[in-house]
Amino acid sequence: xxxxxxxxxxxxxxxxxxxxxxxxxxxxxxxxxxxxxxxxxxxxxxxxxxxxxxxxxxxxxxxxxxxxxxxxxxxxxxxxxxxxxxxxxxxxxxxxxxxxxxxxxxxxxxxxxxxxxxxxxxxxxxxxxxxxxxxxxxxxxxxxxxxxxxxxxxxxxxxxxxxxxxxxxxxxxxxxxxxxxxxxxxxxxxxxxxxxxxxxxxxxxxxxxxxxxxxxxxxxxxxxxxxxxxxxxxxxxxxxxxxxxxxxxxxxxxxxxxxxxxxxxxxxxxxxxxxxxxxxxxxxxxxxxxxxxxxxxxxxxxxxxxxxxxxxxxxxxxxxxxxxxxxxxxxxxxxxxxxxxxxxxxxxxxxxxxxxxxxxxxxxxxxxxxxxxxxxxxxxxxxxxxxxxxxxxxxx
Numbered sequence: 486x487x488x489x490x491x492x493x494x495x496x497x498x499x500x501x502x503x504x505x506x507x508x509x510x511x512x513x514x515x516x517x518x519x520x521x522x523x524x525x526x527x528x529x530x531x532x533x534x535x536x537x538x539x540x541x542x543x544x545x546x547x548x549x550x551x552x553x554x555x556x557x558x559x560x561x562x563x564x565x566x567x568x569x570x571x572x573x574x575x576x577x578x579x580x581x582x583x584x585x586x587x588x589x590x591x592x593x594x595x596x597x598x599x600x601x602x603x604x605x606x607x608x609x610x611x612x613x614x615x616x617x618x619x620x621x622x623x624x625x626x627x628x629x630x631x632x633x634x635x636x637x638x639x640x641x642x643x644x645x646x647x648x649x650x651x652x653x654x655x656x657x658x659x660x661x662x663x664x665x666x667x668x669x670x671x672x673x674x675x676x677x678x679x680x681x682x683x684x685x686x687x688x689x690x691x692x693x694x695x696x697x698x699x700x701x702x703x704x705x706x707x708x709x710x711x712x713x714x715x716x717x718x719x720x721x722x723x724x725x726x727x728x729x730x731x732x733x734x735x736x737x738x739x740x741x742x743x744x745x746x747x748x749x750x751x752x753x754x755x756x757x758x759x760x761x762x763x764x765x766x767x768x769x770x771x772x773x774x775x776x777x778x779x780x781x782x783x784x785x786x787x788x789x790x791x792x793x794x795x796x797x798x799x800x801x802x803x804x805x806x807x808x809x810x811x812x813x814x815x816x817x818x819x820x821x822x823x824x825x826x827x828x829x830x831x832x833x834x835x836x837x838x839x840x841x842x843x844x845x846x847x848x849x850x851x852x853x854x855x856x857x858x859x860x861x862x863x864x865x866x867x868x869x870x871x872x873x874x875x876x877x878x879x880x881x
Contacts, residue, residue, distance in 0.1 A: 503650025505628025527836030534829025540592020545818015560593030626734020633727025686872035702827025762795030774848035
């Protein structure tokens with residue numbers, strides 16, 4: 486892996502470590518410490534995610550216009566300013582305002598980091614995106630584990646710890662990313678050289694794939710929203726819940742030596758990788774629906790983690806392959822915004838369903854959504870096949 490990619494990987498790990506001090510505990514803090522209902526907690530998280538959606542689109546656009554270095558620094562600056570405010574004032578309603586600004590700044594950072602990684606490791610393919618994905622989960626493992634312990638002592642220190650990590654990330658970006666080449670990734674030269682800037686079949690393929698991606702994220706995010714509060718009802722401690730995310734990150738990092746040979750031998754296509762991952766997601770939620778002890782949630786989390794190891798790095802890989810020259814940032818921004826939209830819609834949908842019908846109904850709905858996601862993922866490349874067939878017919 487190139488040295489410049491290592492700098493991006495380290496920066497992403499620091500970034501996500503800081504964020505992971507807080508995000509797994511947002512619903513618990515709003516519900517238990519600020520005294521708001523799950524529906525209101527879901528609405529607050531929706532506002533944060535909506536700001537991040539806007540930030541992702543802006544970040545992708547800015548990467549293509551002014552470069553990844555400036556885009557990342559802008560996103561960090563916005564986030565740091567918001568975290569200073571959140572550290573000083575985290576009561577209601579200041580918590581809502583500053584959390585929204587954090588979402589905007591963090592959203593700008595994401596697509597620029599992905600696009601810069603693709604440019605820095607031109608021949609990396611899905612390995613480049615998998616490296617960033619692993620870095621994110623190192624941050625999740627470290628941040629969520631420490632976050633639970635810190636929150637058990639005092640939530641006030643959670644906000645300060647988040648701020649300190651973003652200041653460290655700012656230093657890494659300021660001095661480490663300035664000289665990173667921001668030329669368009671050419672690991673799919675043959676595809677990109679033959680397609681126009683706006684190819685309808687590629688846009689349709691990305692739209693179908695992103696629909697599947699959205700539904701998968703709506704389901705996945707329940708672990709951070711409704712399921713987190715549900716574990717409290719079952720008398721699972723805050724430390725135990727945080728350890729689930731530590732387990733999640735640890736499996737992702739330590740499981741790479743097993744995952745890579747499996748992908749080469751059995752899941753040779755990125756599409757198959759996504760489909761198998763969605764099936765594993767579904768099994769995970771079936772398992773969680775029957776869990777009433779900590780051991781049951783551990784089993785569900787292990788299964789969930791295997792699924793996300795397959796799905797999450799694969800989607801930005803396909804987006805990079807579909808993106809025309811000079812548009813990597815925008816396409817990564819679309820993918821990031823769709824993931825964030827899932828995180829935005831999910832807590833609201835989950836909170837309303839739980840408040841109205843209970844957890845069992847929520848699990849049924851999530852399983853159905855994942856089945857629909859599987860259908861869309863299986864069909865995403867149909868427009869590409871149709872376009873290739875028409876092109877072949879024209880040549881003949």
